[in-house]
Amino acid sequence: MKSNGTIRIAVQRSGRLSEGSLNLLKSMGLQFETYQNRLFTRCRNMPIDILFLRDDDIPEYVQDGVADLGIVGSNLLDESNAKAKRLLSLDFGFCSLAIAVPEQSEFKTIVDLAGKKIATSYPQTLKRYLAENGVDAEVILLKGCVEVAPALEVADAICDLVSTGSTLRTNRLTVLETISKSQATLIATPNVSGEKQQLIERLLLRAGGVQEARAFKYIMFNLPEKKLEDAKALVPGCDSPTVMPLADPAMIAVHSVVEEERFWEVVEKIKECGGSGILVSPIEKFIR
């Protein structure tokens, strides 16, 4: 594959981040087809190829410029020495890197693992953590299926990603200690040509817009006119809320955006101020 100014974006082929990554790229306006285990796909409407790779390989491929952008868990960046630039945290693919032990084991704290074997695909992060905690344990590197190591008596404990927790549950393991938190992150190769840089900046603006849109809701409500100052404080919006008169001169209509996280708290306060007819709708894109 020769690049010709075409940008390559690497995403996880199959795993926790695959679906979220493709959804994000589609929300950013990239049009492409993909199904099953495709290795790459070409966008119809932009000079972009999407490469489907093992997530563990993505930081190095991006560092070496095989891919210009990549979507990976931040845990992989912490683990790898690859020199890829972190551009944006993407607000999906939340998980933690945790040390887990068999449910019925006698291990209660990390100190109990001194002299024991811990299997992991994240040896660097684990070794750092053990050193910080003064625990001398043997780290066994496994590239996959880490969760079966205790049952196979390959290790006493594991250090692996926990997302829903179902892998641990299925394998009768329980978290002993959480080492770090992770989420999907957009990364870029350190050296890009000017031509590609322009496209990367456009994509970054779009990714940010999609993310902002997910983090906000559009809200409309009616309010007694004398409560305008309360409304301004509750839903300041981008610059200030839109305020419109109603046929009843004692009332106004307020339109604004509200953070998803504060949504219910704000709605309760609007009600306390005498607000009514509260309408809420999702925002598709939001560029400040």
Ligand code: PRP
């Ligand atoms: C991680 C981890 C577990 C799974 C945990 O795999 O290795 O297999 O996710 O998720 P759960 O708590 O929801 O069950 P990852 O997606 O990184 O794939 P990989 O290990 O094949 O690279």
Ligand code: ZN
């Ligand atoms: Zn992986």
